[in-house]
Amino acid sequence: MSNSTKPFLRALAGEILTPPPFWLMRQAGRYLPEYRATRTQAGSFLDLCYTPDLAVEVTLQPLRRYGFDAAILFSDILVVPDALGQKVSFREGEGPVLPPIRSAADLDRLNLSGFHDHLAPVYATMAGLSKAIPTTTALIGFAGAPWTVATYMVEGSGSKDFPNAKGMMFAQPELFGRLMALLVQATGDYLIRQIDNGAEVIQIFDTWAGALPELEFDKWVIAPTRALVERIRAERPGVPVIGFPRGAGVLYKRYVLETKVDGVSIDSSVPLDWAAAELQPHCTVQGNLDPLLLVAGGEALDAGIDRVLTKLGKGPFIFNLGHGIVPPTPPENVGRLAERVKNWKG
Numbered sequence: 096m097s098n099s100t101k102p103f104l105r106a107l108a109g110e111i112l113t114p115p116p117f118w119l120m121r122q123a124g125r126y127l128p129e130y131r132a133t134r135t136q137a138g139s140f141l142d143l144c145y146t147p148d149l150a151v152e153v154t155l156q157p158l159r160r161y162g163f164d165a166a167i168l169f170s171d172i173l174v175v176p177d178a179l180g181q182k183v184s185f186r187e188g189e190g191p192v193l194p195p196i197r198s199a200a201d202l203d204r205l206n207l208s209g210f211h212d213h214l215a216p217v218y219a220t221m222a223g224l225s226k227a228i229p230t231t232t233a234l235i236g237f238a239g240a241p242w243t244v245a246t247y248m249v250e251g252s253g254s255k256d257f258p259n260a261k262g263m264m265f266a267q268p269e270l271f272g273r274l275m276a277l278l279v280q281a282t283g284d285y286l287i288r289q290i291d292n293g294a295e296v297i298q299i300f301d302t303w304a305g306a307l308p309e310l311e312f313d314k315w316v317i318a319p320t321r322a323l324v325e326r327i328r329a330e331r332p333g334v335p336v337i338g339f340p341r342g343a344g345v346l347y348k349r350y351v352l353e354t355k356v357d358g359v360s361i362d363s364s365v366p367l368d369w370a371a372a373e374l375q376p377h378c379t380v381q382g383n384l385d386p387l388l389l390v391a392g393g394e395a396l397d398a399g400i401d402r403v404l405t406k407l408g409k410g411p412f413i414f415n416l417g418h419g420i421v422p423p424t425p426p427e428n429v430g431r432l433a434e435r436v437k438n439w440k441g
Contacts, residue, residue: 103164103233104295106413107335107357107379114439115404115412116164118235119429120360121419122157123169127426129156140185141177144170147219154224158232160426161433164413165233165296166224168289170217172239172300175281176248178213179205195251195259202274207281211288218292225293236294238286240301240340241278241319248274257306264311279319283326290331297327298337298360304350305342305362312346313353320354337381341418348373363417367406375410382407383417384432390421392428400435408441 099105102116124130133153137143144150150169158166173191177183181204184192196202211218225234238244247253249260263271286297304316324336335357340350342362351359351374361370361382374380388399403414414436420429 099233101164101231101233101295103413104335106411107296107337109379109411111409111411113408113441114436115408115414116233117414117433117436118163118165118167119157119416119420119432120167121421122161122163122167122429123153124420125422126420126424126429127156127160129153141171141174141183144174145216147216147223150216150220151223151227154220155227157429158228161429162437163232163433165235166228167235167237167298168217168221168224168294170220170237172237172244172302173247174214174217175238175244175278175285176205178210178285179207179277179281180209181205181248190253191247193247193251196248196274197259197263199270199273202270202277205277207277207284210281210284214285214288218288221289221292221294233295234293235296235298235337236286236289237298237300238282238289240299240304240316240323240338241275241282242307242315243301243303244278244282245271245274245315246303246306257303261306264315275315275319279322283323286323286327287330290327290334294334296335296337298339299323299356301338301340303342304340304346305344309346312343313349316340316343317350317353320350320356324354324356337379348377351377358413360415361417365417367403371406371410375407375412379411379413380407381413381415383415386416386418386421386424389416389424389428389432392425392431396428396431397435400432404436404439404441408439 106116130153137149154169173183246257246260337358338356339360358379363383363385384403388396
């Protein structure tokens with residue numbers, strides 16, 4: 096039982112609340128005209144991530160409109176490789192581009208020496224947010240999980256089937272293990288520093304967890320996440336952790352049991368009855384409305400919201416999407432969702 100007055104933290108401590116707390120992944124983003132204006136002011140996407148005043152502003156924009164129960168730090172999962180010395184850039188229409196890590200020599204160029212100095216603006220954003228958000232709103236810090244971040248580092252960009260990352264994982268397990276060990280260390284350091292600057296909850300995004308077979312899932316998704324959870328518990332006790340192994344299917348249950356996360360975010364493909372029966376007895380479930388229902392709006396949106404609330408609202412639950420808000424989403428549909436969730440009577 097949480098001693099917090101914040102609904103989000105109470106739900107993560109196992110309380111069943113009606114209506115449940117809610118927030119949406121990528122709630123600060125391109126669907127909002129005010130975000131687009133601020134992003135133009137910043138220049139590039141990474142400049143926005145590294146400019147604390149503007150990053151605080153875009154984090155607050157959806158709170159002003161919709162009254163979410165949680166704010167999430169505005170940043171990107173790839174600031175970690177950027178801070179390790181692998182320069183990241185974002186190309187319009189292409190996404191992230193990095194010089195790929197393909198050899199021991201490439202990996203040797205990365206190190207933790209200037210890591211926190213590079214990320215100082217991100218910590219400043221977190222500190223600013225902790226003062227700026229409403230007193231009932233929880234503040235979420237986050238990072239990409241080591242496996243997901245490693246895929247971008249090895250591929251040099253986004254990918255659908257990860258031939259280079261999986262190739263290294265299977266053919267050069269020692270080299271891949273070194274990269275993952277560096278990421279576990281760096282990610283842990285980064286999350287602890289976020290907590291020290293005001294983060295009350297941590298979410299670990301393993302966007303590409305579903306790409307791995309069972310044994311590799313155990314080794315490269317579960318084990319690194321468990322290490323991060325254990326470190327946070329040991330060094331900053333009382334800060335809950337939400338894991339999001341997107342696409343994990345039936346392996347969600349093993350992930351929950353073995354990482355011992357406080358909450359699990361589920362993607363839209365996870366059957367609600369299964370999540371209620373197999374996941375909610377062990378942790379708080381967060382999810383899992385299809386983001387494209389938010390684009391469609393109308394009665395389809397209402398029915399989708401009601402279904403998620405009905406199926407998961409009887410256990411510890413946080414309402415969210417199965418992935419992030421997509422840019423074509425009409426802002427008024429997000430308003431419709433917010434009203435419907437806030438007025439839910441169970």
